[in-house]
Amino acid sequence: MGLLVYSANWCRDCREAKRFLTTHSIPFTEIDIEHTPGAAEQVIAQTGKRAIPQFVLDGKWIQPYKPGLGFLHDEMAELFGVTA
Numbered sequence: 001m002g003l004l005v006y007s008a009n010w011c012r013d014c015r016e017a018k019r020f021l022t023t024h025s026i027p028f029t030e031i032d033i034e035h036t037p038g039a040a041e042q043v044i045a046q047t048g049k050r051a052i053p054q055f056v057l058d059g060k061w062i063q064p065y066k067p068g069l070g071f072l073h074d075e076m077a078e079l080f081g082v083t084a
Helices: 012-023 039-047 073-080
Strands: 003-007 029-032 054-057 060-062
Touching: 003 012, 003 039, 012 073, 039 054
Parallel strands: 003 029
Antiparallel strands: 003 054, 054 060
């Protein structure tokens, strides 16, 4: 399972997403949209908006948060098989 995380340092939801992954020992590769040429454009091309964080899990794009609700802990725990 290969996981990419599109994020930026200033993004609170990105920090929460990475904290979740790290806490549960889920390996990922971070792509910082501010420092990786073309990364922001890739997010826009795939999602239609500049919305981060974005997970790309084995080629499938997943938005692990909802505006106003923040990081979707329960949904991501189920996706990654994390038990409480």
